[in-house]
Amino acid sequence: MPTKLHELPLEMVRNRPELVPELLRTVFNVDVPEESPATLTSESYADTNPAELRCDATVLLGEPDAPTLGVVVESQLRVKEAKSYSWPAYLASLRLRRKCPVLLLVICPDQATARGCAVPIDMGHPGWVLKPLTLSPEGVPPVTDEATARRLPELAVLSAVAHQEGPRAETVLNSLAIALGALPEDTRQLYHEHVAPQLSEVARKLLEESMRKTGLPTLEDYANKYKAEGEAVGLAKGEAIGQAKGEATGEVKGEAKALLLMLGARGVSVSDGVRERIRACKDLDQLERWILRAASVESVEELFD
Template sequence: MPTKEHELPLEMVRNRPQLAPTILRTIFGIDLPQEAPASLASEAAAGMNPAELRCDATVLLNGPEAPTWGIIVESQLRHDKEKSFSWPGYLALLRGRHKCPVILLVFCPDSATARACAKPIDMGHPEWVLKPLTFHPGMLPPVTDVDEARRLPELSVLSTPVHSDGPHAKAVLTSVAAAIDALNRDSGELYDDYLKGRLSEAAREILEEIVKTAGYEWQSDFAKSHIARGRAEGRAEGRAEGEAEMLLRVLAGRGIAVSDEIRERIVGCTDIEQLLHWGERAGVIDSAEELFD
């Protein structure tokens, strides 16, 4: 049964077919027409044994009636030597059906898998060698422009984990937050679930703050829970500041001197129960140092 990790890149291509030609232009320098509309076609390849020839996804440029390019998209979590027999069949049948040039694009989770899947396939006929174009997220540049991220959210989502702890982290996370905010609920849930499992704790905290500050209303339960947690933490932080201020006022009202070190300890405390305990002691102690006994 296909896993979520296998299906994610395919779902991205199905949601936005333009992702496939964009990767081919950006990463591999393939001269595909910039303005050509991209559409999905049937994954089934009619041949002598169609049950064995069903690719993961097919994209056609310039429409299904007279396409100018065909793209076979495959998702591989590991190298499978059997693909060296099926991949050429996919390309040959799509080329024969639509009478146009075709390309094989293979999504991989990492560089090791991409290298293994990129091994040339010698067809036996002289000079007929298929060289799969394999891709992994580490090959993508950072997406730091909000408008670009909104135009092609899938590219932003794929590249974000690679660059979320680097020098462009804030711009990358700001862009992906805006991109996900513009998506529908189903896609938003899928993409931020992908991010949740791949971002560092520091990057997740920055992303949560960006979502909260910008006022985005992400539709997924994951995002809502994070936003709710951020708001709860904000309320708790505000209450802690209030309790610390009250404690300092009580000490000042009783004429108890408070050193800079003790003041910093009180103001820096975020444990409300601890602050309440100190507040109770503030009414009976004779020096600020006794607060911590």
Template sequence: MPTSAHELPLEMVRNRPELVPTILRTVFGLDISGHARLASESFAGFNPAELRCDATVLFDDDEKPGHGVIVESQQRLDENKSFSWPAYLALLRLRHKCGTTLLVLCPDRKSARRCAAPIDMGHPNWVLEPLTVHPGMLPPITDPAEAARIPELAVLSAPAHADGPHAKAVVGSVAAAMKTLSGDTGPLYHDYLMSRFSDAARTLLEDIVKIADYEWQSDFAKTHIAEGRAEGEAKGEAKGEAKSVLLVLEARGLDVSDSVRERVTDCTDIEQLERWVRRAAVIDHAEQLFD
């Protein structure tokens, strides 16, 4: 079953086909001319069963297809792809009478390396070498204007660079990119970012928003940021309560084992922590906290 990690990069391609030539040019030095547009993702071959790739982008040259790119999202190596990928390219080439390229979007270096394994077609000198890319191969987008122009590129690359030397510029730029989004696109991209950002990157994004007095334009962003702030405040309150529990136990001279300390600090239930604070004042052993 396709996951959000599989679907989100493809949704970015479908929302902005120009993302494909940008990646091919930036990462692989391939400059494909023409207007980029989406095409059918279904192919009917000699077998009655339909073949369906993840996404197809056509580049029009003088109002006719000049080149086609099959875009696949692959979380891990699938041996069956060594048979279906060449078929996609051949059928796309047959349908539009143009050259074709295979671009595989991967989540990390390991999966990109494995998916890039050459596919020997059996015919002399006929070997397909998939072009694979992961976020770390994309450049850090540090210019807010560039990020706003191609938000998808900023969103794809940000998680790989949000903890690096350009962290502040990268996170600031992706915030500018998110500002341009509207409708259903925003929540999808935001969830994609939040699921891949480290805690430090999330905090940095929040700080940038506050310092710049940033006004989120879309309802989804306002909601998500408000939820993030509420969650952060709740975590801070829970952390304070957990510290109080441990301080009471230590002040009474009770021995606090690592397991007790870990259970207390991992708790995020404010009401439970408050009960533990009161109990810590009367118990004889730290383990009795959980009785």
């Protein structure tokens, strides 16, 4: 089952395909014209075998009907030998269908994974070697200007993780706040929840200060909002179907959401399994105890201890 860490980079590409040519230009020095439009296209390739080839995302540059370049984008959390066979197939299928040059861009969570995925794939034919272009946060250029942050908010998100420390940290985090402000609320919250656990405590505080200065809600604000909404829904349902039952139903949902946001605001990493465990909990007293613990724990293990 895909995890949030796997899906978020792909969500960014799907939300803003032009992120891909920007990364190719700035990180890998690929000559991609800036005026070329970027279009998200099908991620499935028909094969002569009944099994279907499905990459994570595909972006076409230029006109969709006559592209100048096709890019297969993969999100890879760890090195897998099987990818040395499927990646060339993705590229060959895309090249055959679109009749254009193709590239492979692999987004990784850290340098070690990026190095492992960058190992050249020898196809056996003389001179035919595929060298994947791999990217980890450390390779993303710092976003320090407002125009770029507004134009490519996803690049600012990746940049903040990579450059949260050092002389440009404050400028990079201010750019992230500007970038988040340029997004719809649901996307803003999604990206904010993704980036917060990857920031140091100092960086999170700088980001929260920047967001408050620009009038944007922080994760703590969202936590308080959902807690209040849960209580309100509970009371409303209580009037209709019995206060005790209605209040419990609404409050449980609000407390669970508030707990997850509080953990995110404090930078505590939450796996998909833990997220489901919290959402599945129907014991209001237990959720309230977890919320109190969430103010001081450093890991979810401590939360459940």
